[in-house]
Structures are given as structure tokens and as C-alpha cells.
Amino acid sequence: MDAVLLAINHVFAPGNLIFLVAGVFGGVVLGAIPGLSATMAIALLIPFTLTLDPVASLLMMTGAYKGGIFGGSISAILMRAPGTSAAAATVEDGQALAKEGKGLKALKVSLIASVIGDTFSDIILIISAVQLARVALQFGPVEYTALTVFALTVVGSAAGTSLIKGLIAAVAGLSLAMVGLDPSTGIPRLAFGEIHLYGGVSLIAVLIGIMTVAELLRQIEQRREASRAHIPPPRHRDDSRITREDARLMARPIAAGSILGTIIGVVPGLGPTLGAFLGYDTAWRIARKPEKFGKGSVEAIAGAESGNNAVSGANLIPLLGLGIPGDIEAAILIGAFLIQGLTPGPLIFQESPDVVYGLYVGLLVANAVLLVAGLLAIRVFVRLAGVRTGLLFPVVFVLAIVGTYAFQQSLFDVGITFFFGVVGYLMVKADIPRTTFLIGFILGPLLEDNFRRSLELSSGQYDIFLSSTLGNAFWIAAILSAGWVFYQRRKMRRQASGGKQ
Amino acid sequence: MKLSRRAFESCIALISAAMPCILLLFVFDDQIPTSGLEEIGPRVYPDTLAYAWLALSLLYLADQWTRNVGEPVEIGGSAVFRSLAIIGVVLVGFLVLNVAGYLLGAVFYILCFTWMMNERGWAALVLSVVTPVVVYVALEAAFQVRLPTILD
Numbered sequence: 001m002d003a004v005l006l007a008i009n010h011v012f013a014p015g016n017l018i019f020l021v022a023g024v025f026g027g028v029v030l031g032a033i034p035g036l037s038a039t040m041a042i043a044l045l046i047p048f049t050l051t052l053d054p055v056a057s058l059l060m061m062t063g064a065y066k067g068g069i070f071g072g073s074i075s076a077i078l079m080r081a082p083g084t085s086a087a088a089a090t091v092e093d094g095q096a097l098a099k100e101g102k103g104l105k106a107l108k109v110s111l112i113a114s115v116i117g118d119t120f121s122d123i124i125l126i127i128s129a130v131q132l133a134r135v136a137l138q139f140g141p142v143e144y145t146a147l148t149v150f151a152l153t154v155v156g157s158a159a160g161t162s163l164i165k166g167l168i169a170a171v172a173g174l175s176l177a178m179v180g181l182d183p184s185t186g187i188p189r190l191a192f193g194e195i196h197l198y199g200g201v202s203l204i205a206v207l208i209g210i211m212t213v214a215e216l217l218r219q220i221e222q223r224r225e226a227s228r229a230h231i232p233p234p235r236h237r238d239d240s241r242i243t244r245e246d247a248r249l250m251a252r253p254i255a256a257g258s259i260l261g262t263i264i265g266v267v268p269g270l271g272p273t274l275g276a277f278l279g280y281d282t283a284w285r286i287a288r289k290p291e292k293f294g295k296g297s298v299e300a301i302a303g304a305e306s307g308n309n310a311v312s313g314a315n316l317i318p319l320l321g322l323g324i325p326g327d328i329e330a331a332i333l334i335g336a337f338l339i340q341g342l343t344p345g346p347l348i349f350q351e352s353p354d355v356v357y358g359l360y361v362g363l364l365v366a367n368a369v370l371l372v373a374g375l376l377a378i379r380v381f382v383r384l385a386g387v388r389t390g391l392l393f394p395v396v397f398v399l400a401i402v403g404t405y406a407f408q409q410s411l412f413d414v415g416i417t418f419f420f421g422v423v424g425y426l427m428v429k430a431d432i433p434r435t436t437f438l439i440g441f442i443l444g445p446l447l448e449d450n451f452r453r454s455l456e457l458s459s460g461q462y463d464i465f466l467s468s469t470l471g472n473a474f475w476i477a478a479i480l481s482a483g484w485v486f487y488q489r490r491k492m493r494r495q496a497s498g499g500k501q
Numbered sequence: 502m503k504l505s506r507r508a509f510e511s512c513i514a515l516i517s518a519a520m521p522c523i524l525l526l527f528v529f530d531d532q533i534p535t536s537g538l539e540e541i542g543p544r545v546y547p548d549t550l551a552y553a554w555l556a557l558s559l560l561y562l563a564d565q566w567t568r569n570v571g572e573p574v575e576i577g578g579s580a581v582f583r584s585l586a587i588i589g590v591v592l593v594g595f596l597v598l599n600v601a602g603y604l605l606g607a608v609f610y611i612l613c614f615t616w617m618m619n620e621r622g623w624a625a626l627v628l629s630v631v632t633p634v635v636v637y638v639a640l641e642a643a644f645q646v647r648l649p650t651i652l653d
Contacts, residue, residue: 391615
């Protein structure tokens with residue numbers, strides 16, 4: 001109880017609250033600009049949070065994350081250019097409403113659905129993460145090895161268009177994580193005599209390179225033209241507000257989207273895009289007016305946006321309970337924990353309860369801030385979303401360099417960022433998922449440690465990996481999930497080629 | 502020039518397969534030290550990963566040759582030139598950063614990238630000069646981090 005009160009005090013300290021609000025505002029603006037995203041926003045923020053205390057740093061980043069996901073729907077509704085892939089489900093109905101002069105209504109529906117979905121999943125996070133951590137404390141190295149492989153398999157299957165490419169990216173990320181001190185001998189390995197690599201490849205440099213620089217290079221290549229966002233004038237007073245009838249229509253899709261999004265968020269790798277599309281699909285099934293879907297349906301936006309946002313809180317359940325990131329945003333948050341000297345996982349509840357409870361309180365406050373900021377300043381966000389990207393992207397590129405340099409004041413790290421920026425850019429061209437690579441890189445030390453400890457327990461006998469019932473359950477789940485994805489993709493390809501013929 | 506999807510994906514699989522081969526044949530022997538005291542050899546984990554990487558790459562190659570799907574890939578022309586130009590700007594900019602410091606490096610990047618994104622007016626020029634200076638001053642004031650300049 002003391003830790004909870006301390007956390008509330010901490011979050012409401014004026015300095016911390018300012019960081020939270022700044023994170024939400026920055027996230028909404030960056031998420032709203034087509035080509036930028038919540039992921040880039042939090043990746044760019046990490047180095048600048050080094051000097052903050054852990055709670056303030058996490059508050060700022062979770063605020064940016066939540067704001068960024070909602071921001072994606074602004075450009076989706078008003079510009080037909082989703083700022084995030086998760087906002088793609090909102091495009092059709094949002095645009096249709098905007099054309100009828102109901103753009104502001106669509107944005108408000110999206111905002112309220114986002115906040116409710118997010119709050120629901122945060123509550124589930126608060127209830128369940130500590131329970132999961134209690135279970136995880138019983139895990140030995142064998143179970144953790146199997147769990148890590150399971151998480152990588154699911155992430156690898158869900159990302160990109162090819163299961164095998166996803167797994168290759170994961171193994172490449174795991175291999176990169178080997179650079180640095182050998183855990184068994186304490187001697188540098190794979191460092192090629194370079195002193196900067198003795199501590200391993202900088203996580204921040206790889207993160208900013210793969211996620212931010214690569215994405216900026218891709219946007220620069222596409223020469224994206226600036227899109228003007230504006231709210232078409234309403235024809236009637238009810239066109240720009242949520243009426244009682246709208247609220248009645250929204251209730252069921254939001255409830256369904258919130259539950260589905262939360263379930264999807266708990267499973268590593270599935271992510272907010274699936275949450276949004278499943279939320280949309282379910283909303284259509286239970287809609288009072290299904291005939292309006294695709295033509296400007298309030299129910300469609302409510303379902304998609306609640307499903308999309310409900311993923312974000314639930315994503316933190318495996319992160320805090322097991323130390324396994326559910327998706328790329330959670331992986332970046334792991335980076336934020338690590339640079340603050342904290343290791344996410346079951347022990348964090350005993351070692352740093354103030355940080356965990358601070359994060360919980362901060363998540364709920366961030367939702368409230370997002371709701372108030374969204375309702376009050378939606379027109380400002382819309383105006384900022386139309387900024388000329390040709391001028392903005394090069395500036396963000398320079399900020400990426402500065403962020404990397406500021407972290408350890410090393411030009412070597414800037415070189416690493418550029419290297420991985422180019423690698424990420426080529427990975428996009430080759431359709432190799434960057435997310436899986438990054439999650440592999442982050443989970444590398446955890447996997448190696450548990451793999452080695454398992455073998456030490458069995459004096460080098462590999463059959464120890466099949467000696468635990470729970471471990472075997474994870475292996476079977478990994479095989480089943482990979483098999484399921486393989487079967488589904490093959491089926492889709494057959495259908496596609498049948499359709500062509 | 503058009504390349505079939507199978508050929509393109511096979512190239513990716515071969516490049517991917519080459520990497521663990523290089524690690525196993527040329528890198529691990531030199532770069533993974535052993536103290537001779539450890540119970541489990543220090544190469545057990547790296548070797549396991551490298552073999553898994555190789556197996557997956559070969560599996561991907563085999564998968565490409567058992568079916569032929571997907572649109573052909575356009576290789577060459579302005580798209581490749583533009584990609585190479587972008588990578589070139591990144592590399593030259595890094596050289597400028599190292600030799601002439603942050604301010605000139607940042608100006609170079611902003612000028613090149615705004616130009617590549619068709620922003621070629623006064624706004625781009627002013628932005629390329631003002632942004633690096635503002636960031637330099639703000640970083641020093643807020644975080645006490647001094648970016649390297651040509652004077653260092």
C-alpha cells in the first residue's frame with residue numbers, strides 16, 4: 001500500500017506530470033504525421049530520458065506511445081493516410097464521415113474508443129501482471145529457454161509475409177546479441193578488438209538505427225508529399241459531437257474491441273494492427289447498423305480503435321510478468337528499463353515496486369490526459385499533422401543522430417546507428433521483418449543465459465530441454481503456432497492464385 | 502531489368518546462408534576465446550545459433566524452389582539509383598560528421614534530404630542552418646552534452 005501511495009505521489013509530482021503530458025502531446029503529433037509513428041517517437045525519446053528518474057522516463061514514453069496510437073487515427077480519418085498501420089482499419093469509415101462534414105465526430109469517437117480500450121487493458125494489466133510474475137518465479141532455465149523460443153516463434157510468425165524469414169531475422173538478432181563479454185569466461189567475444197564493442201552493441205544505437213533511421217530513409221526515398229489535413233465544416237450541430245444515439249451505437253463495439261484487443265495484446269507478436277482489424281470485424285458482426293460499415297459507421301471506428309488501443313496495456317503483461325516483449329513498442333520499453341538499470345521480469349515486482357506502481361498509475365493518468373488533451377486540442381493536432389514532411393523528416397533524422405550521440409557521447413554509436421539504419425532499410429526492401437530482428441537482439445542475453453544454465457544442470461545433455469512439462473508445453477505451442485501460420489499462409493496463397501486463374 | 506521473384510528470394514536466402522557459414526568458418530575460431538575452465542564450452546551457444554541460421558536459410562531456399570509465386574522484382578533504373586544515392590548521403594554525411602563535426606554534418610544531411618524530398622526553397626536552406634544550431638544549444642543547456650564540432 002505504501003508503494004502505491006508513493007507511486008501516486010511520484011506521478012503527480014509537477015515535474016513528472018509535465019513529462020507525461022509532453023509525452024502524450026508529442027506522441028499524438030508524431031503519430032498523426034503520415035510516415036512517423038508511435039514507435040519512432042518512443043525510440044527517439046529513450047536517449048533523452050537517461051537523465052530522468054525511472055518513473056518520469058517511463059511515464060514520458062508510455063504517454064508518447066498512447067498518444068502516438070491515437071495520433072495515427074487523425075491522419076487516417078482526415079487524410080486517408082494512416083499514421084500507423086493499426087489505424088488502417090479506421091480509414092474507410094473515418095474518411096466517409098469526414099466527407100459528410102463529420103470529421104470532428106469521427107475523431108471524438110476514435111478518441112473515446114481509444115481511451116476506453118486502453119483503460120480496460122491497463123486494468124487487466126494491473127490485475128494480472130503480478131499473478132503472471134508469481135507463476136514465472138517458479139520457472140527454471142529450461143522453461144525460460146522454451147518460453148523465449150516460443151515468443152520468438154510467435155513474433156516471427158506474425159511479422160512480415162514469410163514465417164521462415166521472420167525466424168531468420170530472429171536468429172540474426174540473437175547472433176548480434178552475442179557481441180560483447182562472454183558470460184561464461186568474462187572475456188570479450190566477437191568484438192574484433194574494438195573497445196567500444198566490449199560491452200556489446202549499443203541497444204539504443206541499434207534501436208534508433210533499425211526503427212527510426214531506416215524508416216526515415218524509406219520515407220525520403222518515397223518522396224512523400226505533404227498532405228493537408230483539415231476538418232470539413234459541419235452541416236449540423238450534431239455533426240461535430242457525439243449524440244446519445246452515437247453513444248448507444250458505440251457501447252457494444254467498444255466493449256468487444258476492448259476485450260479482444262486485450263486478449264491479443266497478451267500474446268507476444270500479434271500487435272495492435274490485428275487488434276484493430278479484429279475489433280472492426282467483431283463490431284460488424286454485432287452492429288446495430290451493419291449496412292453502414294465502410295460508408296461512415298460510428299460502430300466501425302469504435303470497434304477498430306478500441307481493439308487497436310486495448311493491445312497497448314495488455315502488451316505490458318508479458319513484459320512485466322515474464323520479461324518478454326509482446327511487440328516492438330514493448331521491446332523499446334525494455335530498452336528504457338535497461339538504461340535505467342532495471343530488468344523487466346518477475347523480479348521487478350520485488351526489486352522496484354515503486355517503479356511498477358508508478359508505471360501503473362502513470363498509464364491510467366496518461367489515458368485521462370489523452371482524453372482531455374484530445375477533446376480540448378484536437379484542432380491543434382490536426383493543424384500540426386499537416387506539417388510539410390519534406391522539411392520535417394530531415395530534422396528528425398538529425399535528432400536521431402543527436403539522440404544516439406547524447407546517450408554515451410560516442411561517434412562510434414552514431415556509426416552503429418547509420419549501419420543499422422542502412423541494414424534496416426535493406427531489410428524493408430527484402431521484406432525481412434525488423435521487429436523480429438530487434439526482439440531477437442533484446443532477448444539474446446536472456447536466451448543465452450538460460451540455455452547455458454540448462455546445459456550446466458545436465459552436464460551438457462540436450463535432452464534436459466524436454467524434461468519439463470511446462471517447457472514441453474511451450475515447445476508444442478511454438479510448433480503449433482508456426483504450423484498454423486504456415487498452413488494459413490499456404491491456404492491464402494492458394495486462394496490468391498485460384499482467384500487469378 | 503526484371504528478376505523473377507524466385508531468383509530474388511533465392512539471392513536473399515543465399516546471402517543469409519553465407520553469413521553463418523562465414524561466422525562458423527572464419528570468425529568464431531578467432532573471436533570466441535576460451536579459458537579452458539568452463540563446464541560448457543563457450544562455442545556451444547554460438548554454434549547452435551549459427552547452425553539454426555544456416556538451416557533456416559537453406560529451408561527458405563528450398564521453399565522458394567518448390568513453388569513459384571509473387572510478382573517479378575524490378576532491378577535497376579531510377580529506384581535503385583535513388584536507393585544508392587540515399588545510402589551514399591548517409592555514408593558521406595558520417596564522414597563529414599567525423600571530420601568536420603556535428604554542425605556541418607547536420608547541415609549536410611538536412612540540405613541533402615530536403616533536396617531529395619523536393620523541398621528546394623528558402624525554407625529548407627534556413628532550416629538546415631537554424632536546426633543544427635538550435636539543437637546544439639538546447640542539448641548543451643538541457644543535458645550538458647556538447648556535440649563535437651570542427652573546433653574540437
